[in-house]
Amino acid sequence: MKQEEKKAKVTNEKFTDNGDGTSVRTRTANWFECKLRYEKVMEDGMQKKVCEWFCVDAISFGEAEERVIAEMSAYISGSFDVDDIKKAKYHEVFFSGDPTDDYWFKAKVAFITIDEKTEKEKKSYVIYLVQAHSLERARQIVDKVMGGSMIDYDIKALSETQLMDLFEYKAEKFEVEEIDLVDSNMLDNLGKRLAKRVLKTWKEDFIDEDTKEVVQIERNEVVQERNTTLTEEVWASCIEAKVRKVYVYKNLK
Numbered sequence: 001m002k003q004e005e006k007k008a009k010v011t012n013e014k015f016t017d018n019g020d021g022t023s024v025r026t027r028t029a030n031w032f033e034c035k036l037r038y039e040k041v042m043e044d045g046m047q048k049k050v051c052e053w054f055c056v057d058a059i060s061f062g063e064a065e066e067r068v069i070a071e072m073s074a075y076i077s078g079s080f081d082v083d084d085i086k087k088a089k090y091h092e093v094f095f096s097g098d099p100t101d102d103y104w105f106k107a108k109v110a111f112i113t114i115d116e117k118t119e120k121e122k123k124s125y126v127i128y129l130v131q132a133h134s135l136e137r138a139r140q141i142v143d144k145v146m147g148g149s150m151i152d153y154d155i156k157a158l159s160e161t162q163l164m165d166l167f168e169y170k171a172e173k174f175e176v177e178e179i180d181l182v183d184s185n186m187l188d189n190l191g192k193r194l195a196k197r198v199l200k201t202w203k204e205d206f207i208d209e210d211t212k213e214v215v216q217i218e219r220n221e222v223v224q225e226r227n228t229t230l231t232e233e234v235w236a237s238c239i240e241a242k243v244r245k246v247y248v249y250k251n252l253k
Contacts, residue, residue: 038080
């Protein structure tokens with residue numbers, strides 16, 4: 001894999017070594033949970049109408065619906081309906097890399113810090129989605145990832161979800177290059193296609209529903225979609241959104 005392509009793909013991923021040649025991959029993205037109603041062929045060969053939940057990486061409700069339909073069309077022969085879509089609150093997803101870990105668990109983790117003014121403990125809560133085959137295995141994975149943190153934490157809740165599967169966004173297999181919008185010549189790059197959606201990112205405070213404390217989260221706004229052709233207007237919109245770097249397909253227009 002070319003260095004440019006690798007750099008573009010893993011900007012929102014991290015790896016934690018398990019010490020046995022394997023690693024836990026953590027990924028941050030915009031996650032949506034989609035509920036599908038369809039006729040499923042059961043183990044006895046009979047068809048039964050079921051409702052199942054799936055998680056997808058998308059930038060909007062519309063794209064989430066399109067993606068779950070595209071992914072599941074390969075497995076469902078008859079008709080099906082998307083009954084519900086909701087924005088998931090997962091800060092990160094922990095992928096174990098072990099094929100026997102075929103369930104998804106929700107972990108609520110409290111990070112504990114000391115308020116400098118009051119010298120009292122302050123807790124902020126974060127939700128993670130963990131791939132594992134049991135509650136104990138999920139707890140081990142959370143401990144493994146969080147073990148490298150300098151902040152004290154406490155797993156407040158851990159429960160199995162109804163999710164049947166999770167679908168990540170997979171970029172096309174083309175070489176990708178990075179363009180610095182400030183230092184690069186615009187005319188040399190016009191006509192190239194964006195390999196990655198362009199996001200405007202900022203920090204925003206919100207009040208935790210459980211603790212009523214103010215917690216800072218990262219917010220994103222889509223500036224340009226993937227596969228958009230670079231024009232002067234697109235270039236200007238990225239600059240206006242204070243985006244400095246974008247990723248485009250190399251030698252592909």
